[in-house]
Amino acid sequence: MATASSRRWSSVLSGGDDTVVAPASGVGIGALTVIRLSGEKVPVIAGTVCPDLDFDAGWRAQLVPIRDAGGVLERGVVTPYPAPRSYTGEDMMEITVHASPWLVEAVLAACEAAGARRAAPGEFTRRAVANGKLDLVQAEGVRDLIRAETAWQARLAREQISGTWSEQFIDLRRRMTALAADIEASLDFEEQGIVVSDDDLMRRRDAVVEALDGLAATVDAGREIRHGLRVAIMGPPNAGKSTLFNALVGRDRAIVAPEAGTTRDVVEATVDLEGVAVVYVDTAGIRTGAGSIEEEGIRRARRAGDGADMVLWLDPADDSGHHPPEEVEGRVVAVTSKADLRAGTDEGLRVSAHTGEGLEAVVERIRGFIGSVTGGIAGVAVNPRQAAGLRRAADLLRSADVAVREIAADDVRQAMTALDEVVGRVSSDDVLDQVFAGFCIGK
Numbered sequence: 001m002a003t004a005s006s007r008r009w010s011s012v013l014s015g016g017d018d019t020v021v022a023p024a025s026g027v028g029i030g031a032l033t034v035i036r037l038s039g040e041k042v043p044v045i046a047g048t049v050c051p052d053l054d055f056d057a058g059w060r061a062q063l064v065p066i067r068d069a070g071g072v073l074e075r076g077v078v079t080p081y082p083a084p085r086s087y088t089g090e091d092m093m094e095i096t097v098h099a100s101p102w103l104v105e106a107v108l109a110a111c112e113a114a115g116a117r118r119a120a121p122g123e124f125t126r127r128a129v130a131n132g133k134l135d136l137v138q139a140e141g142v143r144d145l146i147r148a149e150t151a152w153q154a155r156l157a158r159e160q161i162s163g164t165w166s167e168q169f170i171d172l173r174r175r176m177t178a179l180a181a182d183i184e185a186s187l188d189f190e191e192q193g194i195v196v197s198d199d200d201l202m203r204r205r206d207a208v209v210e211a212l213d214g215l216a217a218t219v220d221a222g223r224e225i226r227h228g229l230r231v232a233i234m235g236p237p238n239a240g241k242s243t244l245f246n247a248l249v250g251r252d253r254a255i256v257a258p259e260a261g262t263t264r265d266v267v268e269a270t271v272d273l274e275g276v277a278v279v280y281v282d283t284a285g286i287r288t289g290a291g292s293i294e295e296e297g298i299r300r301a302r303r304a305g306d307g308a309d310m311v312l313w314l315d316p317a318d319d320s321g322h323h324p325p326e327e328v329e330g331r332v333v334a335v336t337s338k339a340d341l342r343a344g345t346d347e348g349l350r351v352s353a354h355t356g357e358g359l360e361a362v363v364e365r366i367r368g369f370i371g372s373v374t375g376g377i378a379g380v381a382v383n384p385r386q387a388a389g390l391r392r393a394a395d396l397l398r399s400a401d402v403a404v405r406e407i408a409a410d411d412v413r414q415a416m417t418a419l420d421e422v423v424g425r426v427s428s429d430d431v432l433d434q435v436f437a438g439f440c441i442g443k
């Protein structure tokens with residue numbers, strides 16, 4: 001076994017920072033907790049907290065006593081990950097102990113006493129980025145995977161982590177490099193008769209702009225998959241909105257009553273459909289001349305409509321002729337509700353929450369919408385941060401007038417920097433702080 005001092009040297013040479021510790025599994029009721037450490041002092045800390053561990057026999061779980069100054073706390077499973085073959089690229093170690101809150105706290109305190117400090121949220125992944133183990137897009141994938149609650153959320157996260165998104169961004173950057181180089185070359189060698197035509201440069205510029213715009217446009221699908229597809233149920237009072245809402249979510253979530261104006265607030269429930277979270281939103285009936293509480297409900301209903309990807313507008317069969325507010329037009333699926341009360345041949349969907357008629361057709365319509373979202377993205381659905389960077393790059397490139405070579409080359413280089421910021425090749429502390437603020441401690 002290497003001595004602590006020899007290992008310390010290798011860590012110093014690899015430029016280690018201070019050493020951090022945190023529980024990596026959720027705190028709460030559970031059988032086991034994993035406590036994670038990363039940094040140059042990990043081998044030294046191991047020498048104090050679990051002296052029987054053979055740190056250099058890495059990537060192998062070892063059952064060893066875990067100690068603090070007072071003696072043995074428990075026997076735990078410890079896995080060392082010598083640098084650079086670890087998640088962060090630094091010396092790491094994972095200690096698995098029983099999930100007793102007292103015990104976990106005692107092990108953390110023992111690690112602190114031996115030289116570690118508590119990790120900030122996302123600090124392990126931040127170190128992985130700093131050490132080139134992951135780029136920023138992949139790090140965001142890690143965050144998304146931890147948060148994933150549906151199959152599609154997990155799938156997008158996995159593809160982000162795999163690096164295929166970053167490859168697409170970097171490929172575009174490569175095309176920009178070539179473009180900038182040709183613009184500059186044509187500037188330097190014009191007298192020698194080496195001419196790259198404006199047309200050729202423009203065509204290449206436009207192709208990259210188009211690709212950037214296309215990627216940026218996937219942000220809508222990204223939002224729908226990450227935050228759920230919002231389906232608002234709207235219509236006049238008493239249209240059967242809450243009854244349909246309850247039927248769609250499969251439980252009695254909202255109050256149903258024969259009085260008009262029963263629902264005052266916005267009620268939401270999420271259902272997993274085709275691996276996508278669908279957030280059904282029940283709203284207050286929209287009418288004029290309502291009392292002040294109901295007025296507020298109506299304001300909220302309209303706001304819910306604004307934020308919805310799809311609006312089911314319910315027009316009851318026995319009292320038809322109500323039209324949706326203008327602002328939701330284009331997202332409306334017209335539904336005749338209470339279809340059991342009056343037969344009809346209207347074109348739109350007809351449902352009766354009482355007989356069950358037409359319910360499956362409503363769900364089918366939403367499935368179709370999901371299909372159009374997931375089918376249109378070919379594996380990439382960027383987040384708002386990435387979209388903003390891609391748009392900035394596209395705008396800079398669009399403004400590059402190749403006829404004015406000196407300025408054009410500079411615009412292209414600025415566009416490249418915007419892309420570098422997306423993947424985290426260059427990033428300010430502000431950007432990093434923002435990305436990692438969304439992480440949990442221990443990741």
Ligand SMILES: Nc1nc2c(ncn2[C@@H]2O[C@H](COP(=O)(O)OP(=O)(O)OP(=O)(O)O)[C@@H](O)[C@H]2O)c(=O)[nH]1
Binds near residue numbers: 341
């Ligand atoms: N016949 C029939 N009655 C229905 C149907 N759906 C709802 N109702 C009845 O219509 C009344 C109003 O239903 P709700 O679901 O509370 O209607 P709402 O649109 O949420 O009403 P508000 O919240 O007041 O705007 C209740 O008495 C329901 O039982 C249906 O499909 N057929």
Ligand SMILES: [Mg+2]
Binds near residue numbers: 242243254285
């Ligand atoms: Mg209601």
